[in-house]
Amino acid sequence: MTATDVPLGHSIPAHRVHGWCSHCPQRSLAEEVAAWQIDAEERHMEEEGGEGPFAVAVDWQKCPDCGDPHSLSVVQVTVRTTTGIKRAGGWVFCLNCESVPQEAAHAGS
Ligand SMILES: [Zn+2]
Ligand SMILES: [Zn+2]
Numbered sequence: 001m002t003a004t005d006v007p008l009g010h011s012i013p014a015h016r017v018h019g020w021c022s023h024c025p026q027r028s029l030a031e032e033v034a035a036w037q038i039d040a041e042e043r044h045m046e047e048e049g050g051e052g053p054f055a056v057a058v059d060w061q062k063c064p065d066c067g068d069p070h071s072l073s074v075v076q077v078t079v080r081t082t083t084g085i086k087r088a089g090g091w092v093f094c095l096n097c098e099s100v101p102q103e104a105a106h107a108g109s
Contacts, residue, residue: 006021007023007024009023010023010024011023011032011089012088012089013054013077013079013088013089014032014035014036014089016054017035017036017039017054018032018035018039029091029093029098029100030093030095030098033058033073033075033093033095036056036058036075036077037056037058037073039056040055040056040057040058043055043056053079053080053081054077054078054079054080054088055077055078055079055080055085056075056076056077056078057075057076057078058073058074058075059073059074059075059076060072060073060074061074063094063096063097063099063101064101065094065097065099065101066094066096066097066099068094068096068097071094071095071096071097072092072093072094072095072096072101073092073093073094073095074090074092075090075091075092075093076089076090077089077090
């Protein structure tokens with residue numbers, strides 16, 4: 001499995017780490033968020049022992065659509081390269097109302 005096996009429009013970091021992404025059939029964005037969370041927790045437990053260049057940060061914020069204070073997941077995927085840490089991707093997704101407020105994705109940066 002190489003990067004070129006990732007179908008166009010799919011998440012390359014997700015395919016590298018999980019072997020699938022939210023764009024794959026039978027998968028949802030909620031599943032990918034959950035998978036990244038589990039992955040982030042595992043990496044955290046391993047401290048710096050975990051290999052692989054990808055790191056994921058998940059932040060929980062208030063959803064602008066349904067108003068739920070903690071259900072909006074703001075995910076940032078970064079990749080460690082020889083020149084430093086670069087942002088590889090990320091998304092904003094509400095687990096409560098399943099909205100994807102694109103504007104919120106840029107609010108914090
Ligand atoms: Zn995919
Ligand atoms: Zn919501």
